[in-house]
Amino acid sequence: MKLYYATGTCALASHIALEEAGAEYSTARVNFATGEQRSAEYLAINPKGRVPSLITERGILTETPAMLAFIAQSFPKAKLAPLDDPFRFAEVQAFNSYLCSTVHVAHAHRMRGHRWADDPAALEAMKKKVPETVAACFELIENKMLQGPWVMGETYTICDPYLFTLAQWMEGDSVDPKRFPKVWDHRNRMSERAAVRKAVAEEKG
């Protein structure tokens, strides 16, 4: 398998999950600074012009929640999701769906407001609200969703690398992570895991 990623993006979640799964995979960095994600070569891989993309022997997958569930199902011995319990699996998926459709979207209004408006004043207005909207998301995660010590409780799942990835963006969004002690503790514990260190080091290298 081959993972296309860009540094500082949500692709890190799948990168960590591949490591945790013990998968054999390679990575390819997409250079957002030069707009490589909109190159003809990359659009042939992912017509959305986004990361991550995962090349598998069956074809190409996109969208973090789908890729994370795929990694968990493809490497069942790694026990990255409650594969035999549809309700628990749905709880895992609901958490990841919230991250992709609400938390990531809230964050994206800081740097990617041009997706939803053209007026420069509107982009500034969006940017201004990001600290409030992102903090509201993490307040909900802290108080209602993160069971502890891992997202789903005693068992580490594909929710954990995804939360870790998005929780790293808080400072950039002017949100103090220490306001959310459980999320903060989770982020710190995650950053000590071998799989996380390896994926982060490779993406920064």
Place this chain on the structure above:
Amino acid sequence: MKLYYATGTCALASHIALEEAGAEYSTARVNFATGEQRSAEYLAINPKGRVPSLITERGILTETPAMLAFIAQSFPKAKLAPLDDPFRFAEVQAFNSYLCSTVHVAHAHRMRGHRWADDPAALEAMKKKVPETVAACFELIENKMLQGPWVMGETYTICDPYLFTLAQWMEGDSVDPKRFPKVWDHRNRMSERAAVRKAVAEEKG
């Protein structure tokens, strides 16, 4: 099971899927006009203050992609997803993830811009771009994603009620659905299915 929905929302996708699955379920309408989604009673069910929510004997589920996969896994005889093929299942999930994190979000900037900005001029700027952003999403679906006759090809899946639900919003977003012949045909065929007619009639009743 009990589905909490509001008329005209993405909850319709899960409502249709429950019908297609032959599930035993009841429904409860949440009245957005009176702000019922922010009532203490409803926030106890879903602290996000959104629909859909699905009460199951195991607990409460939220987030459309997670609920759709749960319905498919809970009623395997209905064959609403390729449950024994992780790659095909991931393709289903990737499609649904795109709907929730990109298509629904693009649409939401017309009426729910207040989620991401406070300035009234910014809300107008967001609203103005919606026809362009929603059309771009459906162009991608038309040209790259909808395999036909169903989203995943020959087999009807949980992608179909979800696409149908969001495709109904095009006119409201000032996007002519006839620009996208495959999506238009899909929407028309979907609207003739017994499960769809029943769910739509109940939500409008």
